[in-house]
Structures are given as structure tokens and as C-alpha cells.
Amino acid sequence: xxxxxxxxxxxxxxxxxxxxxxxxxxxxxxxxxxxxxxxxxxxxxxxxxxxxxxxxxxxxxxxxxxxxxxxxxxxxxxxxxxxxxxxxxxxxxxxxxxxxxxxxxxxxxxxxxxxxxxxxxxxxxxxxxxxxxxxxxxxxxxxxxxxxxxxxxxxxxxxxxxxxxxxxxxxxxxxxxxxxxxxxxxxxxxxxxxxxxxxxxxxxxxxxxxxxxxxxxxxxxxxxxxxxxxxxxxxxxxxxxxxxxxxxxxxxxxx
Amino acid sequence: xxxxxxxxxxxxxxxxxxxxxxxxxxxxxxxxxxxxxxxxxxxxxxxxxxxxxxxxxxxxxxxxxxxxxxxxxxxxxxxxxxxxxxxxxxxxxxxxxxxxxxxxxxxxxxxxxxxxxxxxxxxxxxxxxxxxxxxxxxxxxxxxxxxxxxxxxxxxxxxxxxxxxxxxxxxxxxxxxxxxxxxxxxxxxxxxxxxxxxxxxxxxxxxxxxxxxxxxxxxxxxxxxxxxxxxxxxxxxxxxxxxxxxxxxxxxxxxxxxxxxxxxxxxxxxxxxxxxxxxxxxxxxxxxxxxxxxxxxxxxxxxxxxxxxxxxxxxxxx
Numbered sequence: 001x002x003x004x005x006x007x008x009x010x011x012x013x014x015x016x017x018x019x020x021x022x023x024x025x026x027x028x029x030x031x032x033x034x035x036x037x038x039x040x041x042x043x044x045x046x047x048x049x050x051x052x053x054x055x056x057x058x059x060x061x062x063x064x065x066x067x068x069x070x071x072x073x074x075x076x077x078x079x080x081x082x083x084x085x086x087x088x089x090x091x092x093x094x095x096x097x098x099x100x101x102x103x104x105x106x107x108x109x110x111x112x113x114x115x116x117x118x119x120x121x122x123x124x125x126x127x128x129x130x131x132x133x134x135x136x137x138x139x140x141x142x143x144x145x146x147x148x149x150x151x152x153x154x155x156x157x158x159x160x161x162x163x164x165x166x167x168x169x170x171x172x173x174x175x176x177x178x179x180x181x182x183x184x185x186x187x188x189x190x191x192x193x194x195x196x197x198x199x200x201x202x203x204x205x206x207x208x209x210x211x212x213x214x215x216x217x218x219x220x221x222x223x224x225x226x227x228x229x230x231x232x233x234x235x236x237x238x239x240x241x242x243x244x245x246x247x248x249x250x251x252x253x254x255x
Numbered sequence: 256x257x258x259x260x261x262x263x264x265x266x267x268x269x270x271x272x273x274x275x276x277x278x279x280x281x282x283x284x285x286x287x288x289x290x291x292x293x294x295x296x297x298x299x300x301x302x303x304x305x306x307x308x309x310x311x312x313x314x315x316x317x318x319x320x321x322x323x324x325x326x327x328x329x330x331x332x333x334x335x336x337x338x339x340x341x342x343x344x345x346x347x348x349x350x351x352x353x354x355x356x357x358x359x360x361x362x363x364x365x366x367x368x369x370x371x372x373x374x375x376x377x378x379x380x381x382x383x384x385x386x387x388x389x390x391x392x393x394x395x396x397x398x399x400x401x402x403x404x405x406x407x408x409x410x411x412x413x414x415x416x417x418x419x420x421x422x423x424x425x426x427x428x429x430x431x432x433x434x435x436x437x438x439x440x441x442x443x444x445x446x447x448x449x450x451x452x453x454x455x456x457x458x459x460x461x462x463x464x465x466x467x468x469x470x471x472x473x474x475x476x477x478x479x480x481x482x483x484x485x486x487x488x489x490x491x492x493x494x495x496x497x498x499x500x501x502x503x504x505x506x507x508x509x510x511x512x513x514x515x516x517x518x519x520x521x522x523x524x525x526x527x528x529x530x531x532x533x534x535x536x537x538x539x540x541x542x543x544x545x546x547x548x549x550x551x552x553x554x555x556x557x558x559x560x561x562x563x564x565x566x567x568x569x570x571x572x573x
Contacts, residue, residue, distance in 0.1 A: 030352050053376060054299060054452050062573065068351045068516075071300035071326060073451055073509045073570045084453045085299060085325055086380030093377070093396055116373060121406065127364040127371065129356060131403055132326060132347035135375035139397040164400045176400030177413070177422030252353055 006236055008148065008189035009255035011208065013039060013244055014236040016101075016146040016187045024098040025049040027091075027137055030069050032146045033101035034061070035244070035253050042243050051097065053133040055088045057081040063247045089133055092140035095180065100137035104147040104186075106158050109202050109222045111165025111183030111195060113138065113145065114158035121160060131162045138163035141181040149188035154220040166200035173200070191216045194227065203227050209235045256410060257391045257427045266464055272491040276443040281311040281548060284467045284495040288433050290317055294340075295383070295429070295463055296324040297436030298503070299454040301351060301514045304330050305437040305469050307502040307548050313337040314542065323431060325379050325455050328506065329522055332359035335369045336534035337542065342369065344429075346376040354523040362530035375403055378426050383455050385428035386462030392425040399424055434463035437502050438487075439511065441470035442478070445493025448485040451509030451570070457487050465494040469502040471511055501552050501560065513566035515559045 006014075009032070016036035020026055022045035028037040034052075038061045041048045049058045054071035058080035061067070067074035076082060091097055105128060106114040115134060119125035137143060143165075147153060165183045166173045173182055185205070186193040192206040203225040204213055213226050248254050285308070288294060294312075298304045309330055312320070322334055323344040331348050334340040336359055348371050349357040363369035374382070381393040392412075398404040399422065404411070412425040436456050441447040447468050449456060460466045466488070473496060479486060502508070505515035505522075526533035545551040552560065 054302070055454065056452070068353050068514065069300045069326075071302050071452065071454070072507055073302070073513065073567070076451060076509075076570070077573055082452055084380070084457055085455055086377065086384055086458065089377035089380060116403070121402070123367075124365055126356070127361050129349035129360075130345075130347045130371070130373045131375050133376040135401055135403050136377040136397045139375075139399065139401070161400070161402045167400050173400060177396070177424075178399050179396070179421065 006241055007255040009253065010241060010244060011236060012146055012148070012187065012189045013254060014240045015192065015208065015233060016144070017043065017240070019144055019185055019187060020045055020048055020099065022047045025051065025096060026099045026101050027051045027097045027141060028070070028101045029053070029103055029134065030067065031103045031253055033103055034066070034070065035248060036146060037101060038247055039240070039244050043240065051088055051091065053085060053088065055083045055085050057083065057088065061247070064249050066248055066252055089136050092136055097141045099184070100141035100143045100181070102134055102137060102143055102145050102163065104145045104153070106153050106155060107145065107147065107186065108155050108158045108165070110167060110169050110200055111145070111186065111202060112158050112161045112167065113163040113165065114160045116162045117160045119159070134163040138165065139178055139181070142184045143181065144185045144187065145183065146187045149190040149216065149219050151219050151221050154222065156222040166195065169200040170198070190219060192233065193224070196225065201225065204230055206231050206233050208233050258430055260389065263389060263430060270465070274444050274490060277445055277494060278443045278473060278496050278498070281307055281497055281499065282315070284308065284497050285311040285315040285317070287465065287467060287495055288312060288317060288320070291319045292432040293321045293323065295431035295434040295459050296322055296330065297434060297454070297456045297459055298506070299324070299452070300326045301328045301506040302452060302454070303437045303508055304328065304503050304506040305435040306330065306504060306506060307499040308435045308437070308467060308469050309333060310542055310548060310551065312339050313538070323379070323429060325376060329357070329519065332357055332526065332534060333538070335359060335363040336531070337538055342372065344372045344374065346374055346379050350519065350523055354519070358526050358530040359534050372407065373403055374407060380455050380458070381426050382429040383458040383462045385426065386430040387458040391428050394423040395426050396423065429462055431463045432465070434459040434466045435469070436460065436466060437469045437508065439471050439508065440474045441468050441496050442474055442476045443496060444476060445490035445496050446476070446479045446486045447488050447493070448479065449487045453487060460488040460492040466492050467495045467497070468493050469497045469499045471500055471502065471508060473498045499548060504552060504560070504563070505555060507563070507567065510570050511567045512560070512563040515555060515563045518555055518559050
């Protein structure tokens with residue numbers, strides 16, 4: 001990328017924030033999702049309702065006070081309601097969430113996410129922190145994933161499905177008993193991916209400025225198709241970057 | 256694993272559920288927990304963690320405890336490193352995303368010396384809720400199709416719904432032997448009031464066979480009765496009440512103090528290179544050597560404590 005005015009993490013947060021339309025109810029995980037949802041609230045989506053796993057409905061995060069997880073008091077600023085964890089997660093099952101917004105450690109061509117194990121689960125080379133609410137969000141709502149685009153993170157088949165995408169593709173998700181939701185957009189620092197309506201294979205929907213499809217393919221561990229109406233995204237504006245940096249002055253999440 | 260309804264009722268019936276005082280010390284409360292018990296931990300992640308109670312269990316030398324919690328932070332590191340428990344049932348386990356993956360958790364789990372049994376977060380909650388409701392399971396639409404489900408397949412069932420024919424997972428009830436919960440206020444009888452985030456702490460006391468409450472302060476029963484709508488679980492579920500100011504330190508207690516961020520940085524740094532040695536040093540300094548919980552707080556330092564307190568109290572300013 002020739003544009004050096006922003007970091008890859010900043011680009012990711014801005015692109016992710018643009019994917020959230022005003023008026024939606026978004027279940028946001030910590031890190032880039034929280035940052036992007038808050039950025040969207042402050043720019044184009046003042047009516048965006050954020051839900052946090054800790055049991056928070058409709059908060060506004062204070063700049064410079066980003067919470068270390070979605071379970072601390074910093075998550076509750078100006079919230080409409082605090083409720084038990086089980087009940088905020090049950091809103092996903094009941095169908096009140098438009099978008100579940102996740103980060104990802106490793107993802108495959110059908111949008112399945114692994115955040116539990118690297119290597120054999122019985123003898124892992126790395127035990128990762130696990131699902132948290134990730135599995136629930138992915139099982140029960142339409143999902144947007146924001147993550148760095150690296151070959152080791154975009155693999156043909158994840159070793160372990162923590163958060164289900166389209167499983168084996170086709171209608172296998174529905175066959176398994178998951179009747180609602182599924183991955184919708186995968187937003188990275190290189191491109192925006194979606195899924196073929198029938199095969200459920202991941203494909204490129206948009207490229208960020210200065211990025212080619214070949215470059216995205218090079219950083220992906222499986223073959224990516226390109227959607228017929230793929231387009232190029234607009235470069236982050238000065239205003240987007242200024243608001244983002246004000247939200248995270250310690251650069252905890254924006255690199 | 257799921258206990259019979261006869262047993263659940265008999266155990267509840269056998270308890271003294273009268274309105275009586277049950278204030279005691281941390282050491283006395285630790286005596287209510289037996290080696291091998293299943294202990295459910297209240298709060299979530301770095302919030303309202305009953306750290307002082309865990310501290311007392313470490314000092315009492317408890318062994319082979321199984322722990323469960325919605326999400327586990329550095330409390331899980333302490334449990335594994337101190338040897339009080341070898342198994343934790345939870346949905347997520349690491350100190351916190353800003354510190355990366357917990358090195359202590361990795362060290363113990365990857366070497367096979369301890370077990371981290373993973374369920375989805377909602378599944379943890381529904382398992383406690385089933386336990387709280389006195390039913391053996393809760394149906395759920397989550398976890399299907401995933402390896403999270405496959406890995407605990409022996410513990411759950413899949414059915415076709417008798418009404419709709421849709422596939423459902425049946426999650427087994429959790430009825431822990433003890434729940435340890437830290438709250439802002441509690442009276443001597445065990446009427447506990449919570450501010451802010453409740454997490455799973457309304458279901459936990461009803462699911463558990465007994466409850467130990469630690470509270471920032473003990474208030475009079477009269478004060479509880481002036482705002483009974485704030486009472487989140489009733490006295491007859493509670494076996495012990497312990498007054499422990501800063502009983503969640505170095506984690507947060509809503510409206511009172513935020514996490515002690517500098518202390519958490521130091522814990523991460525100390526355990527980064529050599530998790531076993533680092534955690535050992537930490538336990539010696541903050542768990543075994545201090546004369547009291549107050550002494551442990553003193554070692555965390557007044558500076559960190561006041562910074563955390565300022566942050567905690569500011570929650571009502573906006």
C-alpha cells in the first residue's frame with residue numbers, strides 16, 4: 001500500500017465501521033469490533049445500538065477509556081440497560097441482533113473461525129483463549145468479522161471450529177441445526193470478502209485502494225473467487241482517522 | 256453429572272434456611288469448602304472476582320477443586336499455579352485481550368497438568384440457569400455444528416423438538432457445591448445487593464448448594480429493607496457473609512474501583528518468560544507471605560489502589 005498516512009489496524013477499523021448502518025443493533029466483541037462500532041456511532045450511525053456480552057444494552061464508550069474487555073464498568077457508560085450475561089446472549093437467540101461483530105484468529109473458506117487450539121486439541125501446540133460468546137454470536141446472528149489478512153490466518157480448513165460459519169458449505173450449516181445467521185462480510189486490511197449465495201465459498205467483494213486481487217490471493221491459503229460486481233473502497237478520510245485516534249489515544253487497538 | 260431431583264431437594268431441605276446471622280472471617284469461610292468440591296466463581300473476567308476468597312482457599316491449601324465461571328481471567332492463572340484446582344469449566348480463559356494469551360494458562364494446559372473445559376458463554380449461563388430452576392437441562396440453539404460441541408458431546412444431548420421437529424441441544428444443569436460471589440453490599444443474613452453488571456450472579460446462588468458472599472461492606476438489614484428491589488439474591492441461599500473491602504483487587508468492583516491496571520501489567524510481565532517461576536514468585540509475595548488480606552492490599556500499594564478507586568467512582572459522573 002502506497003498510502004502511509006494510516007496503519008493497517010486503522011484501515012481495518014475504518015472499513016469495519018463503514019459496514020455498520022445507522023439504526024442497526026450490533027453485538028460487538030472487544031478490540032477492533034468495539035472500536036469500529038464506536039467509530040460508526042460517532043460518524044455516520046448515531047442511532048447504532050451496541051450490545052456487549054457483559055450484559056450491556058446501548059452504551060456510548062468514552063474516548064480514551066476503551067474497556068479492556070466487554071465485561072468491565074467502562075462498557076456501561078450511558079447504557080440504556082444492564083442485564084445478566086445469559087439474557088443479553090439470549091437476545092441473539094430471540095432474533096433481536098442485526099449484526100454480530102467478531103475478531104478472528106483463524107478463518108477458513110466457509111467462514112468457520114478457530115479461536116481455541118493450534119494443533120491437536122488433545123495436545124495443542126497453543127491453547128488459545130476460546131470462544132467466549134463468539135460461538136453464540138456466530139451460531140445465532142449474521143456475522144461480520146474484522147481481522148488482519150495473513151496467509152496463516154486464512155486457511156483452507158480450520159483445525160477446530162470454535163465459531164461456526166457455513167461449516168462444509170452448501171446447506172450444511174442449516175442441516176446441523178443452525179437455522180439463522182451466518183457469516184456476511186469478512187473485512188481485512190486488504191479487502192472485503194463475502195460468500196457465494198449457493199456454494200457459501202468466500203469471495204472478494206471489494207478491494208482497498210492500491211490493493212490487487214492477486215495480492216489478496218497471495219495472502220490467502222485457499223483459492224478466492226472475485227465477485228462480478230467487486231469494487232474499490234474509498235481511502236479513509238482525515239475525519240475518520242482523527243475520530244478513531246481520539247477514541248484510542250493510547251493506541252491499544254490501532255497499532 | 257446431573258444430580259437427581261430427589262437429591263437436589265433433600266440437600267436444600269437439610270440446610271438451615273432461617274433468617275440468621277452468618278458473618279465470619281475469610282479463614283472460616285474457606286473451611287466451608289472441601290477438597291474436591293465444585294466451586295462456581297461469581298463475577299466475570301476482571302469484574303467482581305472474589306479474589307480475597309480465592310486467596311483464602313490458596314492459603315488454606317485446598318486441593319482438587321473444580322472451578323466454573325462465565326469467563327476466567329488471572330484468577331484462573333492463580334488457581335492453576337497455586338495447585339488448588341486442576342480443572343476449570345468456562346467459555347474464555349486469559350488475563351485479558353490487551354495482555355495477549357495467558358502464559359500461565361498455556362503452560363499448565365499444554366503440559367497436560369490442568370484442564371480448561373470450554374463451553375460457549377451462553378451455554379455456561381444456561382447450564383447455571385437450569386441448575387437455578389431445578390430442571391436437569393436447558394434447550395439451546397447455540398453450539399451446534401461446532402467443535403466446541405463435539406468436544407463435550409458426551410455431556411449433552413441433541414433432540415428433535417417434540418413440538419416443531421427442529422434440532423435442539425440439551426445442556427446439562429450445573430449445580431455447584433459452592434458459589435463464591437463478591438458484591439458491593441450485603442447484610443449479616445446474606446441479602447446481597449449488586450450494582451452495575453450482574454453477570455451470572457442471579458442464577459449462581461440458586462444453582463449452587465451453598466453460597467459464600469464477600470462484600471465491600473456489610474450493611475444493616477434495615478438498609479436492605481429500604482431498597483429491597485436492589486437485593487439480587489435472597490438470604491436463604493447464603494451460608495456465609497464476609498466483609499472484605501477491596502475483595503476483588505486487583506480486579507474491579509463496579510462503582511468502587513477499576514482493575515489495578517499497573518498491577519495487572521506487572522503480573523503479565525512476571526509470568527511472560529517463565530510462567531511457573533513468575534507465578535510462584537507472585538504467589539509467595541501476594542498470597543503466602545502476607546499476614547492478612549489487608550497486608551496483601553498494602554503490598555499492591557496505595558498508589559495503584561487510589562488510581563483504581565478514582566476510576567471506579569467516576570462511573571456515575573457521565
